[in-house]
Amino acid sequence: MDIYNHFSYGEQLAxxxxxxxxxxxxxxFFEAFGLEDLYNLDDKLSSVTGMILIAVNGYESDSRDNGGDGLNDALQYSFIVARNTISDRPQTITSAFEECRPVCKQIRNVLFQDPQLSYAIDRNTQINGIGPIGDNFYGCMITFTIHEAEDFFIDATIWNA
Structure with a gap:
């Protein structure tokens, strides 16, 4: 989708x-290519304190026939809101979840009210707890889907004759 750039959108939110x-x-603000990439954030997060936002884009999509002349692609994205905790104080982990969840809900609300996304965003979202990331960052992850119409167009420029 030309209109939505997940990493730029995430940076503006942050x-x-x-x-x-x-x-x-x-x-x-940090970027991750899929959830597996979160392990590579250790060095970047080592000097960070407070709440952070991580935009996760694993370039995942699911295609469905639209029953007509094309496909509907469902592109999945996530934002992680987390904050650092103290490893020997488990109550800080619970506190991180409680502080990050309302921020995830606000991100959801902004996405739903964005006029550029209103025609494409699926109003079914999911918020899950996540952690540890880096040096004891815990929080919540919001996952959402944007729908994009695709044609059955064959691009001759990428095929050998």
Whole structure:
């Protein structure tokens, strides 16, 4: 989808959300290629404190026949809102979930009210707890789907004759 860029959208959310307040001097926004890539964030998160936002795009999609002349692709995206916790104090993990969940809900609400996404976003979302990420970051992950129409077009430029 040309209109939606998950990583740019996530960075703008991280800048605008008061609890995250991402800036170049105080980085609190990160990108991950799929959930497996979260393990590679250890070094980046080692000096970060407070709440962070991670945009996860594994470039996953599911296609369904639209019953007419094309397909409907369902593109799946996630945002993780997390904060650092203290490993020997389990109540900090519970507190992180409780603080991050309302932020995930606000992200959901912004997505639903974005006029550029209103025609394409699936109003069924999922919020799950997640952690540990990096050095004891725990929080919540919101996963959502954007629908995109696809034609049965064969692009001759990518095929040998």
């Amino acid at each position: 800048i605008r959300l008061k609890s995250i307040s991402h800036t170049p001097e105080k980085p609190r």
